[in-house]
Amino acid sequence: MTTRDAACSCGQLRLTAEGDPIRISMCHCLACQRRTGSAFGIQARFPSNQVRIEGRYSDYVRTSDEGEERTFHFCPDCGATVFYVLSTVPDVVAVPIGVFAEPTFPPPTISVYESRRHPWLAMTAAMEHHD
Secondary structure: OOEEEOOOOOOOOOOHHHHHHHHOEEEEOOOHHHOOOOOOOEEEEEEHHHHEOOOOOOOEEOOOOOOOOOEEEEEEOOOEEEEEEEOOOEEEEEEHHHHHOOOOOOOOOOEEEEOOOOOOOOOOOEEEEEO
């Protein structure tokens, strides 16, 4: 079974995920752009029983465009978001793939909010696409 280790920028908040992700998605919504400081966010979802978290974290709750609460958990020292949960799937933990610092991490298979995608960003045809 694959084990992946993630951490915030300062290393105080750590996460270990066992097994393969159940979903890897790329989101172009404006909230993800603001959260990441990038043109998109990419996250992997894991069953919560396959995720172990160590360290202190603070929470930020926001409501998505669909009215769904998302609770982001970030390091209170460096501010990096290490994981979040969606109110509609409480048994799943979403992890921004950048916190794994693993260049060989599998690519996303789903792209959402493409209506807000930066036009210079090329997408592969193999992905599942959603406006």
